[in-house]
Amino acid sequence: MPANLCGTWDIISNVNLEGYMVALGISPQLRKIALKLKLKKVIEQQGDEYIIKTTxxxxxxxxxxxxxxxxxxxxxxxxxxxxxxxxTWEGNKMVCEQIGEKKNRGWAHWIEDDKLHLSCFMLDLCNNTFLK
Structure with a gap:
């Protein structure tokens, strides 16, 4: 059975977020702002629908x-x-594949040590950790 990722999570760390944003072509000004933000994730499930809010x-x-x-x-x-x-679920990981102009793009969420992890992939460039 997949893990329950639902809840409200506060970011406590990120690794190589800037490299990921550079690969996406995000402007230096916006990258500077994004790196200073304190993100929050809210994951909800309503029936068979999932809602993920990043605020x-x-x-x-x-x-x-x-x-x-x-x-x-x-x-x-x-x-x-x-x-x-x-x-889709890959074991206890919620994995998203995004098909578009950027190749091998997507993300994965999973819980480890009571922390929600987010890995943004496009050549494995970014890893974030959130605490509930």
């Missing part, structure tokens, strides 16, 4: 999806790209 004082982003169903996603406020996303 900060600067900008918020919400994505909702059903496991195993491909959906169109516009990464508004992030890198502003249209992608086709598919979220």
């Amino acid at each position: 900060s004082t600067f900008r918020n982003y919400t994505v909702s999806f059903r496991m195993g169903q491909e959906f169109e996603e516009f990464t508004r406020g992030l890198d502003n790209r249209n992608v086709k996303s598919l979220v």
